[in-house]
Amino acid sequence: MxxxxxxxxxxxxxxxxxxxxxxxxxxxxxxxxxxxxxxxxxxxxxxxxxxxxxxxxxxxxxxxxxxxxxxxxxxxxxxxxxxxxxxxxxxxxxxxxxxxxxxxxxxxxxxxxxxxxxxxxxxxxxxxxxxxxxxxxxxxxxxxxxxxxxxxxxxxxxxxxxxxxxxxxxxxxxxxxxxxxxxxxxxxxxxxxxxxxxxxxxxxxxxxxxxxxxxxxxxxxxxxxxxxxxxxxxxxxxxxxxxxxxxxxxxxxxxxxxxxxxxxxxxxxxxxxxxxxxxxxxxxxxxxxxxxxxxxxxxxxxxxxxxxxxxxxxxxxxxxxxxxxxxxxxxxxxxxxxxxxxxxxxxxxxxxxxxxxxxxxxxxxxxxxxxxxxxxxxxxxxxxxxxxxxxxxxxxxxxxxxxxxxxxxxxxxxxxxxxxxxxxPEHIEREREDEARVAAAEAAIKAIERTQHDLAAGRNDADLYADAGARVMELYRQRIDGRSQTAEAAELNRKVDEIERKLRLAGLRAERDAIYRSTRTHKIDDETARKIVREIDLTEARFG
CATH class of the missing domain: 1.20.1530.20 (Na+/H+ antiporter like fold)
Structure with missing residues (x-):
C-alpha cells in the first residue's frame, strides 16, 4: 500500500x-x-x-x-x-x-x-x-x-x-x-x-x-x-x-x-x-x-x-x-x-x-x-x-x-x-510535402472513381452515386489546385488555409458545445454523445 x-x-x-x-x-x-x-x-x-x-x-x-x-x-x-x-x-x-x-x-x-x-x-x-x-x-x-x-x-x-x-x-x-x-x-x-x-x-x-x-x-x-x-x-x-x-x-x-x-x-x-x-x-x-x-x-x-x-x-x-x-x-x-x-x-x-x-x-x-x-x-x-x-x-x-x-x-x-x-525556411521539405499531398489526392480521386462505378453498377439510382462521388472528388481537386501553384499563389493559398482552419475549429467547438448541451438537457444519451464528440475530436485534431 x-x-x-x-x-x-x-x-x-x-x-x-x-x-x-x-x-x-x-x-x-x-x-x-x-x-x-x-x-x-x-x-x-x-x-x-x-x-x-x-x-x-x-x-x-x-x-x-x-x-x-x-x-x-x-x-x-x-x-x-x-x-x-x-x-x-x-x-x-x-x-x-x-x-x-x-x-x-x-x-x-x-x-x-x-x-x-x-x-x-x-x-x-x-x-x-x-x-x-x-x-x-x-x-x-x-x-x-x-x-x-x-x-x-x-x-x-x-x-x-x-x-x-x-x-x-x-x-x-x-x-x-x-x-x-x-x-x-x-x-x-x-x-x-x-x-x-x-x-x-x-x-x-x-x-x-x-x-x-x-x-x-x-x-x-x-x-x-x-x-x-x-x-x-x-x-x-x-x-x-x-x-x-x-x-x-x-x-x-x-x-x-x-x-x-x-x-x-x-x-x-x-x-x-x-x-x-x-x-x-x-x-x-x-x-x-x-x-x-x-x-x-x-x-x-x-x-x-x-x-x-x-x-x-x-x-x-x-x-x-x-x-x-x-x-x-x-x-x-x-x-x-x-x-x-x-x-x-x-x-x-x-x-x-x-x-x-x-x-x-x-x-x-x-x-x-x-x-x-x-x-x-x-x-x-x-x-x-x-x-x-x-x-x-x-x-x-x-x-x-x-x-x-x-x-x-x-x-x-x-x-x-x-x-x-x-x-x-525549409523550402525543400515543404515542396516534398506538397508533392506527397498532391500524389495522395490523385490516388484518392482514382480510388473514389473506381468505388463509385462498382457501387453504382446495375442500380437504378446511379445518379446519386455520381453526385456523391463528384462532391468528394471536388475536395481532393481543390487540394491539388492549392498545392500545384506558383510560390506567391501557394503562399496566398496557405493564408486562406489558415483562415479556413480557424473557421473550421470554431465550428467544431460550437458543435461539441451543442452536443454537451443536448446531453445536459437529456435530449441524447451519454453513449451517443461520446460517439459524436469522438468524431468531432478526431476532426479537430486534424485541423488543430
Missing part, C-alpha cells in the same frame, strides 16, 4: 509541474521544476522510496529509448549520420577517458574505474530536456535533428561504457581485447535482438489481426510490451538491453510504414505513448529531487574522507565537472564542424554559418537528463564481497548536479546564443 501511495504522489507531482511551467511568464525548464517538487516532497514527508537499480533501469529506460528510436526522423538520421556518429561514439569515448582521469585526479576517493563509470553515465544528452528549453527559442531544424540523433545513440554507447567500467570496478581487472570482443557481442547481439523481436511480434500481430480482426486495446498493449521484451531477452543473453530497445524502436517505425493498423488505433496509441513518455520522464526527475537529501548526506561523508571538511567542495566538484564537460564538447564539436565544412567546400559547396555560435549552441544543448539519472542510479549497492560500492552516493550527487547545472546553463545561455540566428 505504501508503494502505491508513493507512486501516486510522484505522478501528482508530475501533473503539478506541468501546470507550473505553463503558468510561468518565462521559459522554465520542466525538469528543474520537477526536481524542486521532489525536494519539496522530501522536506515534508518520507515516501520511503528505496530504489533497486535493476528494477529502476527496467521500468524507465526501455520505453523511453524505444520511443526515441520510434519517433526520430529517419531521413535526418541518415543524412547527418557522420556528424551524429562522431558525437554519439567519438565524443562519448573522448569524454569517458578525458573526464574519467580528471575526476579521479580531483577526487582521489573515487577509484579510477568508478570515475570512468561516472564519466560514461554523464556523457549521454537528453533531447527532451533541451526541447523544453528551446520551445520558445528558434533553433535550426537540422541542428535539432543532429541533437536528437546524437542522444539516441549516445544513450546506448554511454551506458554500455558504464557497464564495462562497473564490471572493472567490481572485479578489479580490465582487458582491452576482452572488452572489445565483448563490446561487439553486446552491441551486435543487442541490435539483432531488438530488430528480431519487433519484426516477429509485428508479423504475428498482423496475421492475427487479418484473421480475427483488430482490437485497439490489444494493439496498444503489444506496443508497450515490445521494448520490455527486447530488453529482457537481450539482458538474459548478456547483450545490450539498451541497444535492443533502441533497435526495436527504429524497427517499429519501419514496420508501421505498411499502414496495417486502423486509424483509431494509431490515434489512441499515440496518446498512450505520449502519456507514458511524459509520466516516465517526470517521475525520474521527481525521484531525483526526493532522493537529494539522502544523496547529499552520503556524499558529504565521502567528501570528508577526501580531507575536505566543507560541503562547499561538493559545489566545486560539480562546477569543475560541468566546465570539463563543456570544454570537451566544445572542442569536439568545433573540430567536427570544421572538418564537415572543409569536406563540403572541397565538393564546391558554399557555407555561411556562424561557426562559433553554432558550436556554442551545440555545447550548451548538451543537456543531461533522464537517461543520466536512470543510469547513475543503477550503480551497484555493494561490491562482490558485500562491502558498499565505493563513492556511490557521491557519484549520484555529482551526476545530479551535472543534470541541474546543465539545465540552468542551457536555459540561460542557449536563448542568448541562438538569438538573432536566422532559421532558414
Amino acid at each position: 505504501e508503494t502505491i501511495a508513493a507512486a501516486l504522489v510522484l505522478l501528482v507531482a508530475v501533473v503539478i509541474s506541468s501546470s507550473v511551467v505553463r503558468a510561468a511568464p518565462f521559459a522554465l525548464p520542466l525538469p528543474l521544476v520537477q526536481i524542486a517538487l521532489g525536494a519539496l516532497i522530501a522536506s515534508v514527508a518520507d515516501l520511503g522510496v528505496r530504489l533497486q537499480p535493476e528494477i529502476f533501469f527496467l521500468l524507465f529506460l526501455p520505453p523511453l529509448l524505444f520511443l526515441d528510436g520510434w519517433r526520430i526522423p529517419k531521413e535526418g538520421l541518415f543524412r547527418d549520420k557522420n556528424a551524429i556518429l562522431e558525437l554519439a561514439l567519438g565524443l562519448v569515448v573522448f569524454t569517458v577517458v578525458g573526464l574519467g582521469f580528471v575526476i579521479n585526479w580531483m577526487i582521489p576517493s573515487i577509484p579510477l574505474a568508478v570515475a570512468f563509470a561516472l564519466a560514461a553515465v554523464i556523457s549521454p544528452t537528453d533531447p527532451v530536456a533541451v526541447s523544453s528549453i528551446t520551445a520558445r527559442v528558434p533553433i535550426p531544424k537540422r541542428l535539432m535533428h543532429i541533437l536528437e540523433g546524437e542522444s539516441l545513440l549516445n544513450d546506448a554507447s554511454g551506458l554500455v561504457c558504464m557497464r564495462f567500467a562497473v564490471a572493472a570496478a567490481l572485479t578489479g581487472t580490465f582487458s582491452l581485447v576482452e572488452a572489445s570482443t565483448t563490446f561487439l557481442w553486446v552491441a551486435i547481439g543487442g541490435i539483432a535482438i531488438g530488430v528480431g523481436v519487433t519484426w516477429i511480434v509485428t508479423q504475428v500481430k498482423n496475421i492475427v489481426s487479418k484473421r480475427l480482426g483488430e482490437e485497439t486495446g490489444s494493439q496498444i498493449l503489444i506496443s508497450l510490451l515490445i521494448p520490455f521484451g527486447a530488453y529482457l531477452l537481450a539482458e538474459h543473453l548478456e547483450c545490450s538491453g539498451i541497444l535492443a530497445a533502441v533497435a526495436a524502436g527504429i524497427t517499429m517505425s519501419y514496420a508501421e510504414i505498411g499502414g496495417q493498423l486502423m486509424a483509431v488505433t494509431r490515434v489512441r496509441r499515440s496518446a498512450v505513448w505520449d502519456t507514458v513518455q511524459f509520466a516516465a520522464n517526470g517521475v525520474i526527475f521527481v525521484i531525483l529531487g526526493e532522493q537529494l537529501p539522502g544523496i547529499i548526506a552520503g556524499a558529504a561523508q565521502t567528501v570528508r574522507e577526501t580531507g575536505h571538511h566543507e560541503p562547499i567542495w561538493l559545489l566545486v566538484y560539480i562546477l569543475a565537472i560541468n566546465i570539463g564537460l563543456a570544454a570537451l564538447r566544445f572542442a569536439w564539436a568545433y573540430v567536427s564542424l570544421r572538418l564537415t565544412i572543409f569536406k563540403a567546400t572541397r565538393r564546391g559547396a558554399a557555407f555561411k554559418v556562424p561557426i562559433w555560435r553554432v558550436t556554442a549552441a551545440m555545447s550548451l544543448a548538451g543537456v543531461r537528463g533522464a537517461v543520466t539519472l536512470a543510469g547513475v542510479l543503477t550503480l551497484p549497492l555493494t561490491m562482490l564481497d558485500g562491502t558498499p560500492f565505493p563513492a556511490r552516493d557521491l557519484a549520484i550527487l555529482l551526476a545530479a548536479g551535472v543534470i541541474i547545472l546543465s539545465l540552468v546553463a542551457a536555459s540561460i545561455g542557449l536563448p542568448l546564443v541562438l538569438q538573432g540566428i536566422a532559421v532558414p
Whole structure:
C-alpha cells in the first residue's frame, strides 16, 4: 500500500509541474521544476522510496529509448549520420577517458574505474530536456535533428561504457581485447535482438489481426510490451538491453510504414505513448529531487574522507565537472564542424554559418537528463564481497548536479546564443510535402472513381452515386489546385488555409458545445454523445 501511495504522489507531482511551467511568464525548464517538487516532497514527508537499480533501469529506460528510436526522423538520421556518429561514439569515448582521469585526479576517493563509470553515465544528452528549453527559442531544424540523433545513440554507447567500467570496478581487472570482443557481442547481439523481436511480434500481430480482426486495446498493449521484451531477452543473453530497445524502436517505425493498423488505433496509441513518455520522464526527475537529501548526506561523508571538511567542495566538484564537460564538447564539436565544412567546400559547396555560435549552441544543448539519472542510479549497492560500492552516493550527487547545472546553463545561455540566428525556411521539405499531398489526392480521386462505378453498377439510382462521388472528388481537386501553384499563389493559398482552419475549429467547438448541451438537457444519451464528440475530436485534431 505504501508503494502505491508513493507512486501516486510522484505522478501528482508530475501533473503539478506541468501546470507550473505553463503558468510561468518565462521559459522554465520542466525538469528543474520537477526536481524542486521532489525536494519539496522530501522536506515534508518520507515516501520511503528505496530504489533497486535493476528494477529502476527496467521500468524507465526501455520505453523511453524505444520511443526515441520510434519517433526520430529517419531521413535526418541518415543524412547527418557522420556528424551524429562522431558525437554519439567519438565524443562519448573522448569524454569517458578525458573526464574519467580528471575526476579521479580531483577526487582521489573515487577509484579510477568508478570515475570512468561516472564519466560514461554523464556523457549521454537528453533531447527532451533541451526541447523544453528551446520551445520558445528558434533553433535550426537540422541542428535539432543532429541533437536528437546524437542522444539516441549516445544513450546506448554511454551506458554500455558504464557497464564495462562497473564490471572493472567490481572485479578489479580490465582487458582491452576482452572488452572489445565483448563490446561487439553486446552491441551486435543487442541490435539483432531488438530488430528480431519487433519484426516477429509485428508479423504475428498482423496475421492475427487479418484473421480475427483488430482490437485497439490489444494493439496498444503489444506496443508497450515490445521494448520490455527486447530488453529482457537481450539482458538474459548478456547483450545490450539498451541497444535492443533502441533497435526495436527504429524497427517499429519501419514496420508501421505498411499502414496495417486502423486509424483509431494509431490515434489512441499515440496518446498512450505520449502519456507514458511524459509520466516516465517526470517521475525520474521527481525521484531525483526526493532522493537529494539522502544523496547529499552520503556524499558529504565521502567528501570528508577526501580531507575536505566543507560541503562547499561538493559545489566545486560539480562546477569543475560541468566546465570539463563543456570544454570537451566544445572542442569536439568545433573540430567536427570544421572538418564537415572543409569536406563540403572541397565538393564546391558554399557555407555561411556562424561557426562559433553554432558550436556554442551545440555545447550548451548538451543537456543531461533522464537517461543520466536512470543510469547513475543503477550503480551497484555493494561490491562482490558485500562491502558498499565505493563513492556511490557521491557519484549520484555529482551526476545530479551535472543534470541541474546543465539545465540552468542551457536555459540561460542557449536563448542568448541562438538569438538573432536566422532559421532558414525549409523550402525543400515543404515542396516534398506538397508533392506527397498532391500524389495522395490523385490516388484518392482514382480510388473514389473506381468505388463509385462498382457501387453504382446495375442500380437504378446511379445518379446519386455520381453526385456523391463528384462532391468528394471536388475536395481532393481543390487540394491539388492549392498545392500545384506558383510560390506567391501557394503562399496566398496557405493564408486562406489558415483562415479556413480557424473557421473550421470554431465550428467544431460550437458543435461539441451543442452536443454537451443536448446531453445536459437529456435530449441524447451519454453513449451517443461520446460517439459524436469522438468524431468531432478526431476532426479537430486534424485541423488543430
